[in-house]
Amino acid sequence: MPTQTLRYAYFPGCVAQGACRELYQSTGLLAQALGIELIELKKAACCGSGTYKEDSQLLEDAVNARNIALAESLNLPLLTHCSTCQGVLGHVDERLKEAQEGDPDYLAQVNGFLAKEHCSPYRGTTEVKHLLWALVGDYGLDALEERVTRQLSGLRCAAFYGCYLLRAQKSIPFDNPFQPESMEKVFQTVGATPVEYPGRTQCCGWPLSSYAPQESFKMAGKHLQDAIAAGADCLVTPCPLCHLNLDSRQPEVEKVIGKTLKLPVLHLSQLVALALGIEPKQLGLERHVVSTQPVLQKLGFIN
Template identity: 75%
Template sequence: MATQAIAQTLGIELIELKKAACCGSGTFKEESQLLEDTVNARNIALAEQLKLPLLTHCSTCQGVIGHVDDRLKAAKADDPAYFDQVNGLLQEQKCSPYQGSTEVKHILWALVGDYGLEMITQQVKRKLSGLRCAAFYGCYLLRAQSSLPFDNPVNPSSMENLFAALGATPVYYSGRTQCCGWPLSSYATEASFKMAGNRLEDAIASQADCIVTPCPLCHLNLDSRQPEVEKATGKTLGLPILHLPQLVGLALGIEPSKLGLERHVVKTQALLRKLGF
């Protein structure tokens, strides 16, 4: 909801790839690297058919699909037999071949690198003055690809720069580039919840009003599972978690109901009151 809303406001046209498949969330490669590469080569090829970049709004999708794109572009030059094997499997399924002719780009990079912070600032209708936002980059967005043209993987700043452009105050804390615990949740649930608790406690100790993440899976572990995290840690947390497009949408003057903010497990009313809603 929020991604579509901000795209419409900013004049970004989104073409939904209705035939796309799940990226596998990093689990396909546990069975087979070839499986992960082939499924996501198909996803990328769908965008290539339209001669468009493949936009993601999930850090995990960006990490997985972006890594596949890097790997197959390298294979095209250095390991043509593997490159042809992937395309041979696509051909068997009557899918278009992967060419390596486009790019995979998270919406954060599109906003910061393509649209530009200056242009975004000009579109702000409601400055987020006084709102203390803690960025949570998570794992995949920073680490999966060989290069990040719009950020530093060790010491990132793109989200904090975006917060400042929206009028918010960036909060720096130790857990902002660490794991939320989601990858552990299916087989080490207690450890996953404690890991999420550490991230939340770090942000709270830094006096953040909210955590903002570019990853829906991080959002899932930090927001919808926060009551379970509280039980695992024995601490009351109650920290709102926003998906990045939701924060951008608030600054663009989009109503909270159109951004899905009433659907969160951790209520966002106090945060909205602070912004004058």
């Protein structure tokens, strides 16, 4: 285990507190099992999932500077379990840190909006970190392996990184944005078998779903079919928006592509928590649209 208790300012985001409540649930249980302390940022606002900048870059920066400043006021890194939140918050953090050096007037403008709301200014003193990076980089895979009480042997897991986690920022820790391995390493650490397939680093189609659903569902369908063809028992994603398109909308995807899929899609926190001995009923696995029973059967939880 890490020599000191890991503490984070926790930014759960909005989807995990609504449509994907099981992600919020499983992240809390996972952190508790690992001895990680999460201090939830109750006053944080939605990151905007990339939509604010369509109206105004300044709007996106001001809203998320405030979110980051809330973590800075606790002298803690900001932790999110959503790839989209990581992409938006991480990119804003990069941009504002660059503004400290190259465009202080712009940063002063951003902080002016925060001052009007009686918020602490953005200081650029912390970092934005996805749960995956925290597990791999801060907690460490060796320490994680020590906490595994139930090897997920025989389960073939296909990672779905998506796009925001890997390419929204100029640099990411602990991985290669074009040939990532961190999720596969986590799978191996908990005893599961990683499955490679072409679409694991591509967009799930969610950003298109509101105005071009057919195209969105075709994209999701291709990734799901490729994972099935590669022998995956399940898809595992670090993003609730990807989860919505790949799991919640899988019945609609099936209608568009004219094929039956029924591929379970797990949140990263759910998969790891299973290996730590947390029972499926505690992790909200029954909330998924596509039944997770085949996964639980393969792991011996049910007959």
